[in-house]
Amino acid sequence: MNKTIVAAFLVTTALGGWPLSAFPAEEPLADSAIVIYDKAYFETFSPVTLLDMLKAVPGVPEILSANEEQIRQAQRTGGAAQRGFGSGGDQILMDGKRLAGKANNISDTLTRISATQVDHIELIRGASSGLDVQSQGLVINIIMAENSSTSTTFWQVRGEYTEYNKFYPEFLVSHSGSMDRFDYTLSYERKNKDNHVDIDEDFFDPQDNYKALQIVKSGTRNYAHSFNTNLAYEFEDGGRLRLNGLYVPGGQDGLETRDKTSDTVRPLAWLTTRDSDKWEVGGDYARPLGVFGNLKSLFVINRNAEDYLVDRFKGNGTEKYEYTKDDTSLDQREKIFRGSISKDIAKGQNLEVGGEAAFNKFNKTFDSFTRSTSVSNYIVSTSDNVKIKENRYEVFAIHSFNISPELVLQSSLTTEFSKIVADNILIGGAIDRRDTSFTYLKPRFNLRYDVTPLDQVRLLVEKKVSQLDFNNFVTRFDQMEQIFKPGNTKIRPEQTWDFSFTYEHRLPDDGGSLEAELFYRKYTDHISTVDFTNYVDFNHNPITADEFFALPPDTALRDYVGDTGEGYSAKQGNIPKARSYGAKIKSNLRLGFVGLPNATISVNYTIEKRKTTDQFTGLERRFDRLPDQTWAVNFRHDIPDYQFTYGLELTSRSDYERFYINYYWPNSPAASYKVFAEKTVFNDYKIRLEAEGLRHSRGTSTVFYYYDHIRFDDLYERKVQHWKRLTQLRFSIQGTF
Structure with a gap:
């Protein structure tokens, strides 16, 4: 399938004004940037949960996917997760407010809320006052039904089967209720997620002679019990208090085998065990203050503790022995407090001022032991012990100015103060301390102009400052690359100036939309791998x-x-400057013009050219691990007469590279497909089937290994990898009573 042709066809169709048969959404005349989807709209789709409702709104599934990817990224990196709240964050709100939680996130909450508890859903395009976050383009605001004495129990049973492996069941039960001014949700979820990686690796010497074949098979199962509660109470004076809590004990078991034909003792087997314990409490309180405006406040306190053990073995049968083991321990804690007061200061103008404080602790140890034979004693090969304290403070002011009914300017200035004390505790007890303070001004200007009720232009200028990934402070063993990567406690935050121009056109009667964005980013202290030799x-x-x-x-x-x-050493560090520029095209369209009024298709395309200076060769290169182009296609067809839905999700990336001091690693990833079908039965139950990994390929890559340093151009070995993907089948049934 030629993605460029498909995208061009959809754009031409959208602009050409084909006759459409659509589901009109209510559209307030006062603000054409807000589209409302009421209960009548969703009756066609027979939703069981709030998540079902959101998936039926054009353009929203892409936001849900992006939100889930951010959560997965935070879970993978741990110390790279966003600390504090800031004015950005989830573009999904409930009653205009964000969820006061980090681990207890909005994506999980969506699956626990019954569709009967929702009054309507708002899609807000561009800058808008009165929201808990500053818009990144499109904000979803979920308005809950008020003060109804109801009680609903939602349940879900699901499972995943991976080709040639076991079937792992999961289940969720959630009870929600309302009593006058009090709302509550209690839930329990059993999670079982497995991940499999199969690779065939061919090795060649510098003269391109074949050396060996290595077969890598890796399987990991993540499991957890998740206990969750959400409480809300509305006071007679207009104040509203919300509290939530989360407790998640869990773990991970994994086995990876590497069988290389040239090894004298084979195979290698790596056993991994992880125990984790996570909890969080959070809350927010808002109330009117009369002539002083409106008060908003929230807090979150959480902790995450992990113990991670890797045992590596060589050989089979009587030859098998453990040759190395790694022990990693993590204790991560965070406290966040945020408050603000907003007030209308003139006609069409609102000012919000406030502050935030975040206190973080990140303690991590890594110890690696090795031996050469089964009767040898273990010796310490690598040891790292880092204790980090970070205090971050923000003072902010956000000014929203409705210049006219069509023109809105939202400007803000945030001053960030942070202090990081990182102690690297050396063997013997000596301490190498880094005590650093940072101060940053972060202005933001967001202009929205409604050219017509269906056409909108947005301009954004923003200064961003990244948060440091504390995992980069600590030495670790990279299991995929099979090398130790030293820690660096002297990294500085990455600064970015973002400039973007966006044009959006919506078709009449909620028939779809087309959005095009041009952007440019200028980086200072870009974080990447740096030569520390x-x-x-x-x-x-x-x-x-x-x-x-x-x-x-x-x-x-x-x-x-x-x-x-x-x-010859490389660590994560800072490159003085970098830049990127590109364009994004987002389109979603109802297919009434081809006789499918209940079908929608979304096509998103991004091209971003990122340029920096390689710290090993001195040459200009792309950013590490990031492709220039990405494609995403979402197709969904609802058949109301049969209460049946089916669809397809496709994602694809262009080639990308990894760069290191002694290797160059270009990758050609394969496209990923997911197909699904779901059926509502007896009005209250929904059955869903998904299939993924149907192409059995994740792509190919080639690794060029060099002696000592890539700049010597002394090739040691070339490795060609064929990444396989096993087919995954998922089943779920859910309902309410």
Whole structure:
């Protein structure tokens, strides 16, 4: 399928004004940037949960997917998760407010709320005052039904089967109720997620002679019990208090085997065990203050503790012995307090001022032990112990100015103060301390202009400052690359200036929309892998990398650098500057013009050229691990007469590379397909089937390994990887009573 042709066809169709048969949504005349989907709209789709309702709104599934990917990324990186709240965050709100939780996130909440508890859903395009977050383009605001004495229990049973592996069941039960001014939700969920990676690897020497075949098989199961509660009470004075809690004990079991034909003792087997314990409490309180405006406040307190053990074995049968083991321990804690007061200061103008404080602790240890034979004693090969305290404060002011019914300007200024104390506790008890303070001004200007009720233009200028990934402070073993990656406690936050221009056109009668965005980003202190080698000249005086590689080749000097200190070493660090620019096209369309009035298709395309200077070769290159282009296609067809829905999700990325001090790793990922079908039975129950991994391929990649440093251009080995993907089948049945 030629994605460019498909995208061009959809754009042409949208702009050409084909006759459409659509489901008109209510559209308030006062603000054409807000589209309301009421209960009558959703009757056609027979939703059971709030998530079912959102999936039936054009353009929303893409936001849900992006939100879930952010959550997965935070779970994978741990220390890279967003600390504090800030003015950004989830673009999904409930009654205009964000959920006061981090681990207890909005995506999980959507599955626990019955469709009967929802009054209507608002889609807000562009800048708008009175919301808990600043718009990134489209904000979903869910308005809940008020003060109804009801009680609903939602349940779901689901499971996943991966080809050639076991079937793992999961289930969820959630009870929600309302009594006058009090709302509550209690839920329990049993989670079982497995992940499988199969790779065939072919090895070649520098002369391109075949050396060996290695077969890698990896399987990991993540399991957890999740206990959750949400409470809300509305006071007679207009105040509203919401509290929520989460407790998630869980763990992980994994086995990876590597069988290489050239190994004397084979295979290698790596066993992983992880125990985790996570809890969180949070809440928010809002109330009117009369002439002083409106008060909004929230807090979150959480903790995450993990113990991660990896045991590695060689051989089979009587030859099998453990040759190395890694032990990682993590204790992560956070406290967040945020408050603000907003007030109308003039006709069409609103000012919100407030502050936020976030206190974080991140303690992580990594110890690796190794031995050469089954009767040898273990010796410590690597040990790292880091204790981090971070105090972050923000003072902010947000000004919303409705210049006219068509023109809205939202501007804000946030001042961020942070102090990080990172103690690297060395063997023997000595402490290498980094005590650093940062202060940043972060202005933001967001202009929305409704050219017509169906056409909108948005301009955005924003200064962003990243949060440091504390995992980069600690040494770790990269299991995929099979190397130790040292920690660096001296990284600085990455700063970005974002500039974007967006045009959006909506078709009449909620028939779809087309959005095009142009953007440019300027980076300072871009975070990437940096050369930390201590280079010297022939007299062993310190010199730069460029000066070292300009010297006449000398094996003795090369070996001296490799054998002294940390040798040829790379860590996460800062590159002074980088840039990126590109465009995004988003389109969704109802297919009434081809006789499918209940079908929608969304096509999203992004092209982003990212440029920085490689710290090992000195050449300009793309960003590490990030493709230039991504495609996403979502198709959904509802057949109301049969209460049946089916659809397709497709995602694809262009080639990308990984860069390191001693390798170059280009990747060609395969497209990912997911098909699904769901049927509502007896009005209150829904059965869903999903299939993924139907192509049995994740793509291919080639790794070029070099002796010591890639700049010597001394190739050691070439490895060609064929990444396989097993077919996954998912089943679920859910209902309410």
